[in-house]
Amino acid sequence: MTFLLLSALTLIQTPSQWVLDSSTLRFHVSHPLHQVDGVSHAARGRGVCQARSCVFLIAVPIKSFDSGDSNRDLHMLQTTRGGQFPIVTVRTQLPEGATRSDTVYADLEIEFAGQTAHYARVPFHVVMDGDEARVSGTIPATISDFKIDRPTLLTIPIKNEIPVYVESTWHREK
Amino acid sequence: MSSRASGCTRVILFTLALSGTLRAQGTLSGTVTAPSGAVVPNAKVSLKRIADGLTTETRTDSGGSYKVPDLRPGDYELSVAAEGYRPSTVTVTMVAGVNQTNDVQLRPLLSLEDLGFSAAQTRGSAEEQARLDKRSHMLKVHQRLGLITAIPLAATVITGTFAGGRATTSTTRDVHAVLGSLTAGLYFTSASFAIFAPKIPGTRVHGPIRLHKALAWIHGPGMILTPVLGAMAFAQRSRGERVHGIASAHSVVAVVTAAAYGASILSVSLKF
Numbered sequence: 001m002t003f004l005l006l007s008a009l010t011l012i013q014t015p016s017q018w019v020l021d022s023s024t025l026r027f028h029v030s031h032p033l034h035q036v037d038g039v040s041h042a043a044r045g046r047g048v049c050q051a052r053s054c055v056f057l058i059a060v061p062i063k064s065f066d067s068g069d070s071n072r073d074l075h076m077l078q079t080t081r082g083g084q085f086p087i088v089t090v091r092t093q094l095p096e097g098a099t100r101s102d103t104v105y106a107d108l109e110i111e112f113a114g115q116t117a118h119y120a121r122v123p124f125h126v127v128m129d130g131d132e133a134r135v136s137g138t139i140p141a142t143i144s145d146f147k148i149d150r151p152t153l154l155t156i157p158i159k160n161e162i163p164v165y166v167e168s169t170w171h172r173e174k
Numbered sequence: 175m176s177s178r179a180s181g182c183t184r185v186i187l188f189t190l191a192l193s194g195t196l197r198a199q200g201t202l203s204g205t206v207t208a209p210s211g212a213v214v215p216n217a218k219v220s221l222k223r224i225a226d227g228l229t230t231e232t233r234t235d236s237g238g239s240y241k242v243p244d245l246r247p248g249d250y251e252l253s254v255a256a257e258g259y260r261p262s263t264v265t266v267t268m269v270a271g272v273n274q275t276n277d278v279q280l281r282p283l284l285s286l287e288d289l290g291f292s293a294a295q296t297r298g299s300a301e302e303q304a305r306l307d308k309r310s311h312m313l314k315v316h317q318r319l320g321l322i323t324a325i326p327l328a329a330t331v332i333t334g335t336f337a338g339g340r341a342t343t344s345t346t347r348d349v350h351a352v353l354g355s356l357t358a359g360l361y362f363t364s365a366s367f368a369i370f371a372p373k374i375p376g377t378r379v380h381g382p383i384r385l386h387k388a389l390a391w392i393h394g395p396g397m398i399l400t401p402v403l404g405a406m407a408f409a410q411r412s413r414g415e416r417v418h419g420i421a422s423a424h425s426v427v428a429v430v431t432a433a434a435y436g437a438s439i440l441s442v443s444l445k446f
Binding site: 033044045046047048050051052053055056057059061067068069070071072074075077078079081082083084085086087089091093109116153154 | 210257258282283284285286288289290291295296297298299300301302303304305306307309310313321374377378379380381382383386442443444
């Protein structure tokens with residue numbers, strides 16, 4: 001799941017669109033025998049700024065995550081109901097003047113595995129460079145938020161917490 | 175007197191006309207919601223009478239509800255706009271004296287199509303999910319049976335160290351043979367779940383699973399050869415002979431098979 005942030009003061013006041021150039025999304029799964037990271041670079045995103053706010057949508061196919069083991073990735077696909085719900089989406093809206101600092105707090109609406117979960121005030125670090133923005137942060141997702149059965153290995157289940165680390169680069173379209 | 179009477183008459187007639195007009199008017203109300211079902215407060219609601227372009231505007235309240243009273247019969251264009259959503263426009267026909275309800279669900283400003291995803295990419299498939307479910311279920315059975323098989327396999331190897339040689343008894347050999355048969359039965363049952371689990375098209379096989387599958391080419395044939403050689407050795411010993419010929423390879427093949435089997439379990443259990 002990718003999430004982008006833009007310096008609200010700079011871009012919200014001017015009608016504009018933002019486009020996701022590149023991203024790295026990494027989910028982390030903990031098990032006593034294994035620590036697993038699944039990585040995707042296939043996210044797509046766009047932001048539309050209106051009078052008083054910017055609306056963002058980011059989406060990534062679940063199949064695009066690679067943990068280094070195709071058997072595990074297929075099991076993850078099955079467990080997260082990826083056959084029926086192949087895309088993870090993240091929506092957020094930033095009000096005008098959301099922040100004047102390098103850290104933006106965003107309320108996220110995430111659709112995953114056929115469920116919708118809300119995360120309030122998730123901090124993201126933003127670095128502006130002209131019309132380019134680099135955004136990074138961690139989404140504190142859990143398996144139970146999306147009503148997913150916890151997978152097991154040798155009858156031991158994985159941890160409920162599956163934080164998602166986000167790094168993304170955006171550019172503004174005029 | 176007559177002027178007063180005509181004045182009263184005009185008032186009465188006017189009142190009657192007015193009440194008739196009011197009875198002919200209606201109220202349009204409704205609730206504005208987001209795709210998630212959440213209400214949308216402070217949405218701008220515009221109602222334009224198509225006949226003459228007369229427009230009435232209002233906003234939804236905290237509960238997402240709007241209400242536009244005193245509408246004459248006719249066609250209207252109902253437009254709803256809110257930040258973060260696409261504007262919505264529908265045509266509503268007001269009927270004389272009838273109050274109507276028109277709920278509006280707004281669409282998000284951005285959709286997956288705006289990101290360049292095709293319908294095929296975003297559309298899920300119950301059939302594919304069923305295939306994934308069946309695959310996971312069968313591999314889960316394979317995993318559990320495989321772990322269970324390790325127990326009689328270990329017992330077979332241990333009893334095998336006492337089953338060979340001249341000083342062994344037929345009882346020891348019988349126990350070893352029974353354990354071996356049990357191991358073989360569980361092994362091939364476990365293997366069948368892995369072999370016949372549905373394959374998922376378009377998947378590139380990579381990671382520890384490749385080693386796990388490669389080791390199967392060692393312990394698979396070994397699980398066939400070991401009982402065959404074991405049966406030959408059993409027959410020789412039962413006739414009072416020393417184990418000789420190809421039957422003497424039984425223990426070596428069995429140990430290699432067991433080692434490959436153990437490595438196969440470890441390849442998908444531990445991170446190397």
